[in-house]
Amino acid sequence: MSTVQGLDISACQTSVDFKKVKKAGYSYVILRLNEWDKTKRDIVKDSRFEEYYKAAKAAGLMVGAYYFTYANTVDYVRYEAETAVKWLAGKQFEYPIYYDLERNELFDQGMSVCDQAVKTFCNTLENAGYFAGVYCSTFWYTKCVSKAVRERYACWIADWSSRCSYTGTYGMWQNGTAYVDGVAGAVDHDLCYVDYPARIKAKGLNGFKPESSEKLLDSGSCYKLGETTVGALAVKELLRLAYYKGLISTKVDDDKTYDAETIEAVKELQKKWGYKQTGGAGANFVRRLFEALK
Secondary structure (H helix, E strand, O other), rough: OOOOOEEEEOOOOOOHHHHHHHOOOOOEEEOOOEEEOOOOEEEEEEEOOHHHHHHHHOOOOEEEEEEOOOOHHHHHHHHHHHHHHHHHHHOOOOOEEEEEEOOOOHHOOHHHHHHHHHHHHHHHHHHHOEEEEEEHHHHHHHHHHOOOOOEEEEEEOOOOOOOOOOOOOOOOEEEEEEEEEEEEEEEEEEEEEHHHHHHHHHHHHOOOOOOOOOOOOOOOOOOOOOOOOOOHHHHHHHHHHHHHHHOOOOOOOOOOOOOHHHHHHHHHHHHHOOOOOOOOOOHHHHHHHHHOOO
């Protein structure tokens, strides 16, 4: 995958035209999921999250999310993670859901607590069907999270310099801020080196259904073993012509029974065309074979 540019966006960006962002050459946005309500003294959903999610999708941008932790204890991290799962429900994210770790309240408690915090949040997200990762600066991530935990989850590293100094594996790098057409003021700029959309969709995570490892040529009705119809005879006649033209090596007879040889001939073509070998011929198979015989 080539390096692709993205932005991380929150309610702090008071005005965003996502169509202009897309036109400016950005492929994805990572949206902040939460913020702190001083009156309620609790986490609340980012006031622009729903609006920005819909607008980004409508503009053709891919979307991820990050959750800024306000936790002082691992129990509160668990509460944050469970809340995040509720807020993410019903949406699709092509990029990971990141645990944003950057407050001294956890760092000051040392590596053991930070490890537990990361694992608690990310494992809760994974158990709910999400692709989880961690956002952190190079200094604090290296100092306060063990190598084993850092290597366990997708890493979005913050390192505002001309060259990233983080020596571990990372999929995204937040390398500073940028002024982008469509965004009011400076906005955090990111580079991604991993094809997260392909991984996430293939595994059926983040609201997507798993992709089948084999494509079906016909998902509707097909001729099957033992059928004795004029349609079955027509399929066999096309297959006989395919045999004489050298498209297949399986020879079928000229009666109208959809027999074992017919199934083998159909499978041979399905395999050749890159589809699941069901042996059943439907409308798409017939059209595809006709085109091949022209």
